[in-house]
Amino acid sequence: MASKRRDWGRIRQLQSGRWQARYPGPDGVLRPAPETFETRKAAAGWLAEKQTEIEKEDWVDPDAGKVPFMSYATKWVAERKLSETTRERYEVIVRRQFEPTFADKKVADIKAATVRRWRSELTSAGVGAPTVAKSYRLLRAIFNTAVNEDRMVKRNPCNIKGAGDDDSPERSVLSVQQVFALADAVTPRYRVLVLLATFTSLRFGELAALRRRDIDLLIGEVRVRRSQAELRGRTVIKGPKSAAGKRTVAIPAAIIGDLRKHLERYSESGADGVVFIGPQGGVLRRRNFRRLWTKALKVADIDEGVHFHDLRHTGNQLAAEGGATTKELMARMGQSTSRAALIYQHATRERDRAIADAISKNVDAVRKPKDKRARKRAKSDRKGHAGGTQGGKAA
Template sequence: MSERKANRASFGTVRKLPSGRYQARYHEANGERVTAPTTFATKREALDHLAGVRADRMRGTYRDHRAGSAPFGPYAEEWIANGGSRGRLAPRTKVLYEDLLHRHLSSLATTPLNAVTPPLVRTWYAKTRKSLQASSAARGGSGETAVRQAYALLRSILATAVTDGLIPSNPCQIKGAGIASAPERPYMAPEVLSAIVERMPEQYSLPMRTMFGAHLRLGELVALQRGDYSDGLLRVERQVAIVRGVPTVTPTKTGEERVVALPGTLREMVEEHLASTTGFPKSPMFTRPDGGALTHGGIQQAWAKARKAAGHPQFHVHDVRHAGLTLAAQAGATTRELMARAGHRTTAAAMTYQHVAEERNALVAERMDALAGAALAPRKGHLEAVIRLELPL
């Protein structure tokens, strides 16, 4: 027993304090002396602590308890400034994170990272959710989106703190919190899209059809340039995002470029449009009558009026992209092909469109039966044989 104590003590030192409790200390590799984060009731407990630190070092799992003493606020600000967990944030996302940090996570700003515990997170979440529900009720909202985004941001920041070795585990452990649960958008059939677009001003006719055929996000449509089209292929490499109320050209939502082959009919319309108009390769592909570039607001306002006039007020502008991708799935596009055309990072989003396409399989089969006529009708002799087999003897 004495040899065991000697081995543990040789790693560090233990001393009795005037209070009667024991303090354990040891040295870092650089010679710096470290004091244990707490005192101990007995000398044995202090020695056991030293033995645990020594064992963690030998296993390579040692974590300096002082590392997580930095306050959450400055760490979170640095996390955002450095581009989050991926090292890159879209301008609009960066603005959103800064707003969430200063409005909804400010109460944690001075709290040390290692003091952000699961109970503290649950308390913060409950108070924030209640506060947002109360403030949003007057505007007809629920506040759920804001609290979900704030929690998701907190969880991501603390996950990086775990990776950095500042805290042992992520204290954000509320099941279901931070996960979006928006209902699936309704399917917009091509004929419905056509009915809405026909009621929009002429200047939006081809742009909306391009949004459908090339599966563009609204910001990507607005950012198209004449030089982006060549030989039936449309290069999508930028978007116009609204950052603090100002239209700003940024990379696409995923930060990656993609090339989309246009359907034949749309290809002909785009080529005719480019041939009948003038401009430089970097000029906007689609413009207003006054020559200015299309805007988010202009398209959304025209869409809102047209969908109401067409009797389909439930559809959003973004549903145009969804409709095009669903049609691509119905045309036989694989998950990987849908991802390439849509610019998706994961298969989850692409599977949404295949899911809708599968649901329409029965309807497609019924329509085929109605249109096929004699092509699917049984031969006369076969039909007579079936009738004879079904007749009672």
């Protein structure tokens, strides 16, 4: 049927009786609405909305989002300025977490319902909560670019509240006795690795990158200037993530003697000698050390779910319990924000409340017998007073 011209856009009735709307985009191309309408008024209303979008420069080319999502995500990662470790982590997420679901989809095909289903399937498949959260954050970041910079879609489909939060289970906190039990159970070469990880809160990569010149036994300090990252079978020495990562941490005097013996027996010689190396002089790697760690947990009779990183968590907790302020915890941990430090201070406040409750119980245990006797005396006095009064009346 013939179309009826308007001031802006066109509307025509199809043989089916429904109405079709078409409009000129900013590029001059006449584009049809993605669906037909039951009435002419509905078609006109849709055109009015589309005209408003163009006038407000809020219009999105419906063809722009027809790019395959996987090629767009891969390009997004490649074009970003990222550290080698972050780039590799993103590439793994794109390959393992995105591809199975989004391989055959265009950018515009991925709606909010698609994202909800994808996230639910990851969780059902047993993917860990931290990995799911990281994957969701990356997907949301990619779509932020698609919406705000490339204008491929109008809205970000990643709108699940809290989906990007790391709801990791609470990390284990070991006792000092357990820490030394682990240190004694692991291979002697790595005994001090366990102690230093705990009592200075250094990360595994920071410990692996330590040189002799980074340790001052006289003052009792360790200087963190670099970290070791493991990438696809190779290791890379890199700087810290932030300026706060470069720091000097005091070493407890209680382990200085152990550290001195380690440097004499196991570390490479020279100021630039590596502090922690393998039996054959090789680089310390997480994968190789993990076998020794698992064995040490069994020997020390400690839960096999405890990770090496929990030593850092334990050290942070000990520092908080020792009275460290938020800024002091941030400096010791190498954190540029207070979020992580506040977690330990919150735990310390909870522990302080538990201590106060225990004190209260002790106070109550002492006071209750006295209070009980006082109540008995008061009751007896009331009875005596009542009896005397009645006797007086009788007289």
